Structure formats: C-alpha cells, structure tokens
Amino acid sequence: MKISINSLTSFNKRYKSSNLNLKGDVNDLLEKIGAQLGAVEDVKYVGDKYKGILIVKVVSIEPHPDADKLKICKIDDNHTNNDVERGSDGLIQVVCGAPNVKEGMLAAWVPVGNVVPETASKEPFKLTSREIRGVISNGMLASARELDLGDSHDGLLAIDADQTIGQEFGEAYDLNDDVIIDLENKMFTHRPDCFGHMGINREIAGIYEIPFKSPDWYKSNSTISVQTDDSFSLRVTNEIPSLVPRFSAIVIKNIEIKPSPVWLQVELSKVGLRSVNNIVDLTNYYMLETGQPLHAYDYDKVKELSETDSPEIVIRNPKPDEQIKLLNGKTVKPRPQAIMIATDKQLLGIGGVMGGSESEVDPSTENIIIESASFDMYSIRRTSMENGLFTDAVTRFTKGPSPLQTVAVLGKITEAVLKAAGGEIASSVIDNSHIDESVLNRNSLHPPVKITAEFINQRLGFTMRNEEIKSLLENVEFSVEITEEGLIITAPFWRTDIELREDVVEEVGRLYGYDKLPKTLPKRDLTPTKRNPLLNIKSDIRNKLSLSGANEVLTYSFVHGDLFTKVGQDKEQAFEISNALSPDLQYYRLSLMPSLLDKVHPNIKAGYDQFALFELGKTHSLDQIDDEGLPIEGEFTALVVAAADKLKIESSAFYLARKYLISLSGEDVSFTPIDKNVTNNQLIRPYEPNRSAMISVKSSGEFLGVIGEFKASVIRNLKLPKFSAGFEVDTVALQKLIDKRTHYSQLPKFPKLFQDITLKVRASTKFSDVFDALNGELNNLKPDNTVIELSAIDIYEPDSDVSSKNITLRLEIASYERTLTDNEVNKLLDEASESVKESLQSERI
C-alpha cells in the first residue's frame, strides 16, 4: 500500500490530529516505520522535479502555419520566470499540440531548462528553446502524464481556475519533496485501520510517542445529523445480516458530475489510483483517508432497474444462474454464497468487491446513492478468489474494517460531495445495522482487556510501569484505566485486533520498540539433547555413500503421471495434486527410483559416463493410511548406478549396486527372487524379475527392499544405458541393521590359517546354496574353540562347459587355544566338501 508523506502531513494539519513532523529526517522515519510498523517495500522520492514548473494562463492561440495539429500559444506566467524570451506583450510563446488547449485556461508550464517530470527518474529529458516546424517554442504545456501524475495523455492537465497565475505547480499541489512509501500489506492483515492516512498517521505518532487525535467527524460515529426533505426515498432490505452486519447509505440529488479538481487528481495519482470523475474520485479519496471503501450508484438507474417506483436495495445471495455485468466490463456468475447488492428485481453489484456497470455513475448522472458498508471479510475473500476479482475495496474488506465507522465516513463524504458537486441531501441516513447492542454501547468491538504490567513485562522481558503503558496506548487513542488489579484497556472502535492480553502485549512492545528490549538466552538445565536417530542415520548413509563415490541428489516429491506408466507403476495408487503447476508435478511419488532413473539419461547426455546417484526421501501411497486417516510416510534410500553404453562394460550392473548396498547394510542380508505375485508392491515394478532380488534381513527376516536391474521397457522408456541397476531400501529398517552392524570377536592369540577351496557345481546352482551349505558344515565340523570365516574368491564358468561353474571360497581359521596345522585344515575342508557333495551335487577340484 502506497502512502504519501505530504498527504499524511496535510491530514494532520487539516484535522489538527497531531504535531508530528514527518518532513524532517526521512531516513529516521523510514527506519522507525520498518522497526515498529511494518516492512517498507519501496520508497520513491519526488524531490524537486516540480521546481520551476509554473501555473500559467493561455492568453491567445493561433494556428501553426506549418502543422494542422499544432497551435502557437501565448502564455502569461505573471512574469515569474526570468530566464525566458518574451514577446513585446510580455507573453511567452509555446507550441502545443494538445486538443483541449483553449484561450483563458490555466495550465502547467514546464520552462526551458527544466526536466520533464515524467522522464526524471528514467532518462531525464531537459527542455530547450527550440523550433518546432519553424516556430520557436519555449518549454512546454504539460499533460498529466508528462507531469508524472497518472496515465492521462489526452490533453493538457487543466488547472483549476481558482489557482494563482505564476505560482509554482509543485507548491500549489503540495508535491515538492514528497516521499511515496510502499508498505507491505501483509503486516496489516489484521489491521484494517492501517489502510488509510488516518491509521498510518496514528501509528507513526504512536511510535514517536506523540499523542494522536482522530478528527471529531470520525469519532462522531453513528450520530451524524442531516437536514433533508426526504424527497428521494430508498429502502434497504438485508436478507443476509450475518454476512452484512452494517449497510449505511444516503441519497444526494442534483449533483453535477465533472472532472475532479486537480488537487484531488494529484492525491489519487500519487498512490496509483486513476481519476474518473468528481464523485468516484471522492469515494476513493475518503477510502484512502479512512480505510473504509465506499461506493456510489446512479440513483435514477437504480430506480429504473427496480420493479416499484420507489427504489429498494436488497442485500442477498445470488439466485441460481444470475449473472452480473461489472464495472470492469466483464460479466460474471457470482458464487452462490456471494454478497449481492440488488434492487427488488435485478443485481446491482457484488457487495464489497465490485459494482455493476448498469448502475454506474456517469457524466449524465444527477442523483446518487452513496454506500458505506461492512461485509464479512471471509465471504469477500472467497468471492474475490473464486471470481478472480481483486480491487482496492477487496484489499480492504478482506481485512474486515470496523463496522462502527461506516456512518461517520458516510457523513464526511456527503459533506465533501455537496461541496464539490453541489446538490442537496435527499434522504435520511439509512443505517441497516445488525451490530450487537453491547458493542454499540461500549463503542469498541471487543470487551475491555484486563491485564497487568507484570503480564506484559514477562513477555517483553522488561520492566514497564502502569503509567508508561497507559501513555503509550493513549497516544493511539486507547482508553486505559489503572486500577488496583492492574490495567483495564478498551480499544478504540476502529481496532478489530485487540481481543486477547497477548494482543495488548504486541501493541505495547511495538509502540515501545522491540529492538530496545533486553536480549538474553533462555535458561535451561544440563539434560542432554536427544538427537533424532533417523536424521542421524540419514547423515551416516549420506557420508558412507558419498565416500564410496556416489552423489546425493534431491528430486521433487511430485512426478508426472507418465513417469508411473514408463516404469510400470500404477498411478491410481498415488495421491494426486488437484492444483498442480504443471503435469510434471501432478502426483506424489510412490517410490524414489523412478525419479532417480529419470535423471540418468540427462547426466549421461551431459557427458558423465559413469556415476551413482542416491536419494533419501519419503514416499506415499493411497493404501498406506494411519489410524488418524493421514497418509503414512515411507522413508526410503534409493541408489542407481549407471555407465554409458560406449564404455562397453561386460559385467552386470547388479553386482555394483549390491556392493553399494552391502557397504551400508553389512552382510546380514539375504537376496531372494522377486515374488511375481506381489503385484501390489509398487516398489518392485521397475525391476526385471530375473535380474533382481528382494532384500531382507538375514537374521530377522525383516523386509528391507529391492535391488536389481530394470525391465527392458523401463530401459527403453527412460533411455537408460545397458549398465544400470539400483536398489531402494526402507531407511528405518536399514537404520536397525546399521545400528547393530558392529560386533566384536576376541582376537585369537594363535596364528590364522588361510585355505582356498573350489567346488564345481551345476551352472544353475545358487551361490548362496553352496556358500551356506559349506559354511554350515564347516561350523559343525570345526575343532572346538576355533573361529572361522568363509569368503568368496571367484566364480568361474568355463567357455568350454556352460553347464557347470567353479566357485572358489576362502576359509580363514584360527584357534583360541593352539596352533592349527595345514593338515588339520585340509582335512576339515575335505570333510565339509564331502558332506555337502550330495545335496549340492558338487565336486571339489
């Protein structure tokens, strides 16, 4: 929200609200605002760009001899500028192309040597005395846009006739040294009162610890008195009082619609609002002043749209299929619960959001209704969102301005309209109010807050006395009573946010200045902190895998529906995002592997021939819901190894993935064939069954995950190289395995012996069958008090005989009580291989 320092200052002067000096140290002001009011998003310094620009009178106009659209104007600056060529009549010659230039009008003249204000902050364009098609032009007569006051470039900005010729333009319209501050709206989500000059002035006074006094007309609240003949009747029927707690309106007749005076156009354009006409501009001006949005209707159009002769305003929800043409030219179908302003037969506008075009105030309007109402902020927000309508009124109404101010602001704008557009009040104030009697009586939205200085100090970490608190709050017009028990604090009627004691703490702390509060660390005892075991293990896994050459990636939790198809997963199992940014991010992933596989090809294409990628992440599936009805979050660790086809690696990628797995899990894992019947397990879908395995914990049987190479279709769909394999394991199960990985066997004092054994088995025999059988026998047969370890050395399948293979294992053996002999060990191996011979159909070679 933009605020002009000059407008703020003018407010204070006009209403004698405070003796705040905002024109002093601007940097200090900005710092104070930042620290105690809210973030300053942008600051625009107007500075002296209007210096020297004068209000002049166009005395005579002659056609340009050489150009149809140009005119030669003689202007009178009351001899204020000393630096310009004048004719014998003392007038200054300016060539002007504006269609609206006419003799006798007042205009703004930018003299030779001045920079055109519009260009001041871009590429400054400095005027010189120059010939335009053979005629000398001294400076220029300016349009609103050239004066950097809005977009209007249809013609000259016509200066109000009551201005003094020769006066500086910037001085006349209070533009010199103005500073436009753009405050972040978010801070004021709960502060509707800060969406106007009055509220901002009050807050700034408060943080400078200067008392602020709202103008009397604002505080008069619901008691404005008007003289009227009630010649124009207007009835208001409110069918939805819960959504429209207050609807105040008045009729004014015989007004004259015309362009706004320049000061008003300037006020609006400074904060980015467009000038429409004197009535619409005034509704905006008083909105900027008070934060209360206002709306004007053409009374006769409303009458025309009514069934009966005396118009009636009906506040209701829309009927099915009802549509409304809005001021922005669009026709919308409002949501069924929207607040509609209508006559007895037709919609007039969406209350609090945007008026309709059929009741719009236009140049022919003579009689108007002005509305000052209070709408349910939540309803306004929903309508605005659903119908995509965002207006200055919506910005304010979604913060819920106080319903206790509608009549006061209505009274003020009525006064201003009569002054600016003539006319007479034609109805009493219609005040359809559904505000609680108790709220009206105490003139404050919430009951007084009872609080103690101790409560405040405890939360601020400070020692403030009752009197200091009272003074800070009274500066911003709270009423504060000091009693035996503490403080009784009544918020002024415009404050919607003071309900709890904590709200008062915020107010006091902010007005005092948080950065002035003492800062100390909380005290705690020496109880050690519990580290999070899962987060710890995740760190360990990352460290281990990265040290083994793998790279940790993070990929999105959301995937494209096509990715499921490409890897054979069922997207019906996945949570679907209903407002996804793009189809790329439409589903929660079912497992991590597809995301990793999706990243393999781009990296190979980028020139990386060999790599391992891993990720630790969460997975979600529709069939995994806990007792509370919340999705269970799977914790998984996935890794993929890949090597570009051009490296022509012959071995199977499976075994490299396996090495990575074992480096994490240790040897207490077993690999079993993929159970093709486990169709529900989305985890295993991408894997080729005859080159993949389920992984479980050998000692406990607990399921760990899956490892393997990928289906031919997956390889094709994701452009994977032939050498690619991966695993995905449950991180929580892995954690248990890692936690008990380390166990110690006491070291034998006697020398260890090594002996290799090679068994020839059928090619189809599983390695683990051989290993486990032999290992089991060795453990049965080994001498007492010895320790053995068996490890794999080689698996050899001779080209000459593909029906068999040779498995070479190495036995390490040592005794705790004596030195073993080679003979003994040979014998042990003989016996063991003999006893497995039959079951394995093996032959020792």
Added chain:
Amino acid sequence: MEYQNKQIREIAQLLKKRLSSLDNKREILRSVELRSLYDEIKTLPDEQKAVFGQEVNSLRSELTEIVNKEEDKSNILPSLDITAPFDTNSQNSRAELLPSELGSINPLTTELDKVLDIFYRMGFTAIESREIDDDFHMFGSLNFPEDHPARDDYDTFVTEQTDKENKPFIAPAHTSTMQNRVLKQYKSELDKGRPIAAVIPGRVFRNEDLDARHEHTFYQLEGIYVDKGINIGHLIATLKTFLQEYYNKELEVRTQPFYFPFTEPSFEFSLSCPFCDKKGCNICSQSGWIELLGCGLIHPNVLHHAGIDVNEYTGFAWGSGIERLVMMKYNIEDVRYFESARLDFLRQFK
C-alpha cells in the same frame, strides 16, 4: 483396437499378420501400406481429414507398441545369480582402497546438518517435517480460521484425496505444520520442569512459478521453545546466538513487526550482512542487512490447541528457509539447481 474405417481396418490386419514373419519387427513401421495411408490423408476433403488421420495415427501407435514389446522381450538378459557377491567370470578384482571418483552430498543437506548440529548443541532436539498433511495441522491448529486472508500468503498444493474432515490433504507450505504435534509430543517435558525445545527441518511446497529465486519445493527449519517466563528477548537472543555460531562472527540483528496468525507478536528478523559487515555488497543488495526469517511468540491459541496452559507457559517459534543460507554462502545463482540432480552442480560439493 477396432478401426472404424474399413481400409485402415484391413491394412491393420494385414500388417499385424506380416509382423510375425519379420525378423526386424521395426520394419513394419516403414511399410508401404502404412506410408500410403499417411499419403492418403492429404487427398481427403477437409472434414474427413481429422477422423481418418487420427485412426492412422492410432494404427501407428498400436504397431509401435507391439514392436516395442517384442523388442523388449528379446532384450531381456539371462537370469542372474542374485545371491552371488559378484558376477561370474568377473575375476573379483580386489577393490581399490580409494574410490576412483569421490562422491558428493547435496549442499542443502550438508548445510542442514550443520544447522542441526548447532541447535543440538544449544539444547534443541530435532523432528522431521511431513510432506503431506491435513488442514488441521497446516492451518486450523495454527490459528488460521477458515477463509482467513492470511491463508492467501500460503499458496498450497492440495490433493484430490481428502482427510477425515473431508478436506483435501495439503502439501505443507511451512514446517509450522508440525508445531501442534511437536508441542503435544514434548508437553510432558514441561511437567518435568524442562522446556520444549525442538527444531523441525523439512521439505515444504508452494504453488508458485519457478525462476532463479523461486522453487515450488524448498527446505525450511522451524524452531519451537516453550517454558515458563519466555519473552521476546529470549527469542531474539536465541536466533542471534545461532547465527553468530553459524557465521562464526559477531552480528547485529533487528526485527520488523509482522503478522502471522500463529504468533503474537510476530516479526521479520534480519541480521547484519555477514559477508560485508554492513558495508553493502551484492548479497545484501547494498543494504547491509539480510532479511532472513519470520518469528514471534507462539499465539496462545496454538499452545491451547496442544493442551498447554497458556497462563503458565509462553514460548517462541521461528521458521527459516535453508536454500537462502546455502545460496548466500556459495554464491549459487539459481535455486533450481538444488533439485536438478545435475552432476556438474553436485560434484562441486565434494
């Protein structure tokens, strides 16, 4: 697939029959008949083109699908001995002591670990945030009434599927979604005379368009501290202490009032730029200050929702993005790199 057009139907039959006799199945996609169908589209009157063309395309897709499946079948490699520690005939060469290529850890997780370590040392425990949650935890328990305008600041992704209350699940837009759970989980600490002190790292999501500074997926760290007599000075001192430890230097901090429904009062918290010591540099946009996070005293309604006696206890909370910290530290120019899985990015963080 049943084709409406008789000609297409016949050619489909013909080609499928021929397919079985082809060695290179892919040849069928280059068959004269298929090509002639495509040629024919051009000759048709405009109103027939679309329907005919669609059917020809469907035929091509159907044939492609068949060819792919056939090729996939022949591409399946022989079974592996999944129980073996290494490949047959691979001559299990001894592993090198050092891997030839050093791996890397994503800089985001590395930094998050560093941050966690500091908070552990300061007495905070850690709980990871969820990636899918319900409306109650994301909004309701945090004092966001239905339709509250403050919800506008959180452009959340929601799911088609709904929770117990029939509201869509939400991809949390802040780690505060865990506040209620963590407060409840550690409430018993208060009875033992100890504070609730926890940080909550996690992935959060915002429905906003991507550019070099905006990601729809990013990481946050939430902090909560509840005890008797906790005040705003404690909050500011805690954050300042953390930041000084993290940057290993003395810093200045300042607050700006802000509004969050779940804290009262609320602040935006800035630190003096640790990279230029307030002199002004690119990282702090020449301002000397870096706006880092949002914080405040926990709103009594939030404590109340977790069953904590608001007359006895007060607390503070904050939430900070992690990407900013890392980007500033390494001068990373584009936030999207973190989740790009690009090795040229990742391998710089060995």
